[in-house]
Amino acid sequence: MGLISDNNERAYLEEIKYLENCCQENNLLLNVRKTKELIVDCSKKQERHYQPVRISGTTVERVDSFRYLGVHISQDLSWSRHTNSLAKKARQRLYHLRCLRDFRLPSKVLRNFYICTIESILMGNITVWFGNSTKQDRQALQRVGHSAERITHTESLDLQSIYYKQCQTKARRIVKDPTHPNNRLFSLLRSGKRFCSLMTKIERLKRNFFPQAIRSLNQGN
Structure with missing residues (x-):
């Protein structure tokens, strides 16, 4: 860089x-x-x-776009290409899930297959891209979850909830590790009870991982 x-x-x-x-x-x-x-x-x-x-x-x-560690990074810092790729890959695997349903496998088996082969795709590096993705991109991914819900007859994942939870988990791990390069970005206020909010200059980065992680930590406190 x-x-x-x-x-x-x-x-x-x-x-x-x-x-x-x-x-x-x-x-x-x-x-x-x-x-x-x-x-x-x-x-x-x-x-x-x-x-x-x-x-x-x-x-x-x-x-204008490059796939790095499974994440499509675009020159305009948008995540549409990445989310479109995830949705396409997940929809392809829905076909196999439907085949298993037609074989009359139990819902528990269908659910396990969904978690291992489809949900894992949608959750990959979610703390990196979900915060800055558009409403349309999120809806496209959530539709995949709703389709799986109808096939397996079980409740599908809520990407927003998973994103919040993973942000909080990742933030707590960084806070506890003083050797982490981003540890300094999580600083406490004078009261020592709440973390400072991050200020960002680029509009599209205002909803990225760090502000969301700080809000999650403060809510947890």
């Missing part, structure tokens, strides 16, 4: 050069064909043109 400030790419390009040199010094081969460049520009100004990045004489492909 490198910062492009005031349209000056020097620090960004130096970071890439450092990575290239580090790989060479440690006898690591960097596969440029599998390396992608993603530029996140939140400014509302006219579209800027950045010079292409070259590593070992090969130009790195620039993309």
Whole structure:
């Protein structure tokens, strides 16, 4: 990661050069064909043109979205592409759930299959993307849960509740670990009973993990 400030790419390009040199010094081969460049520009100004990045004489492909550890990160910091991918994958597995229902398997077995193969997809890294996802994206995912509810005849998951619970669990883990890089973001007020709220400059990040986690912690206290 490198910062492009005031349209000056020097620090960004130096970071890439450092990575290239580090790989060479440690006898690591960097596969440029599998390396992608993603530029996140939140400014509302006219579209800027950045010079292409070259590593070992090969130009790195620039993309508008990249899948990292199962999460689709887009250059506009929206999560529609990621949630659409989750919904599509989950709907495909609903077919197998319907097949098991047609075999007249017990509801308990259908429920276990749903939790292991479908709900696990919808819950993956939920603290990262759910807080900033749109209402339409959330409804698309929730419809998958409602479909599974009709198939298994059991109550489906509530993504909002799961998100709150996982935020609180993750926040408590970070608070208890002083070595965690984000530990400093959870600071107590002078009373020592409530945590401070985080202020964010980018509108779409106001509902991200940290403010939600702080609210969850304060509600728990």
